[in-house]
Amino acid sequence: MTRKNKIVLLLMLLIGVLIMYFSLQSISLKSLISDLIKLKWGWLVVALISMICSFMMEAVVVKILLHRETMNFPWLNAIRVPLIEQLFNGITPFSSGGQPAQLFALVQSGVDAGRATSILLMKFVVYQSMIVINFIFALFVGFHYVADKMHALSLLFLFGLLIHFGVIIGLLLVMYWYSFTKKMVRISFYPVKWFVKKERVAKWELVIDEKIENFYQESMRLKGDFKLLLKIGGLTLIQLVFYYIVPYFILLALGQKNVSLILVTTLHILIVMIISLFPIPGGSGGAEYSFLTIFSSFISNSSKLILAMLLWRLLTYYLGVILGLIALLISPRNVNSNKSQIKVNKKVS
DSSP: OOHHHHHHHHHHHHHHHHHHHHHHTTSOHHHHHHHHHHOOHHHHHHHHHHHHHHHHHHHHHHHHHHHTTOSOOOHHHHHHHHHHHHHHHHTSGGGTTHHHHHHHHHHHTTOOHHHHHHHHHHHHHHHHHHHHHHHHHHHHHHHHHHHHHOHHHHHHHHHHHHHHHHHHHHHHHHHHOHHHHHHHHHHHHTGGGGTSOHHHHHHHHHHHHHHHHHHHHHHHHHHHOHHHHHHHHHHHHHHHHHHHTHHHHHHHHTTOOSOOHHHHHHHHHHHHHHHTTOOSGGGTTHHHHHHHHHHTTTOOOHHHHHHHHHHHHIIIIIHHHHHHHHHHHSOOOOOOOOHHHHHHHHHHO
């Protein structure tokens, strides 16, 4: 981690402590202790297991994608990738640090940088596709609930959906209209030249052209292996479901009855969409506000509502950050990412 990353991490932990402090100011300590004593810890353990399963599913996806590139990518290395991703997602605006962090983890394990980039591009395409599918499902099931509860949040959700949908459209354009997309990108740079030096714009164009080319080449491989596409798509969907159902188990842990699994899961999908729009790392502030606003109808007791929010943030945000820090401290087993090179080495020996 760079010095800047460490400073941001400390700031995020400080913000978390401050949010917890101000949240607890509105309730009595006696009520909070009483709710903690009455907590059904079994359901809380289930929520914890659900989050761990989400991380594991992503590790499985990484291992499957690397299986074509390496003879044996150790499980330890595969598990490190999503955990380090969680850490850097949590300390960078709009979770922008997750992709570079995954690349770092793969290269550190001995995977060639070019192949690692291609694999992460494939993983990103599938992940974004599954995200949009989940959001469309949530739009039909729970959007009216959010719209009735708070009009501003519903507008944020629609805006977030448009952004993610736009990303998918952009990726599809590269896959199916490669030449047209490159022309559109070049055209889009013309107005930029009015405000930015031509040399700098030229560098940006080269970088974007390279990324488009890499993605196009990997997308061709992706289309050529439809069975693999379905496999990692299904696993990614399971990964997201494990993550989205965490609030349901938290509500059960707090003794809430007659809670709809579908509705709670749908509302969590909407919250995640809203969080993705906040530029503050981890969506701090906006995440807590969204949760309290949307789930207040499920929990009328203010003490339990605050406790539910704190448990939710602990499991869905701070757990990933903590495990990511641990993963960062663990040295990976170095592997050779080139199958042919491994075969040659075996013959020589």
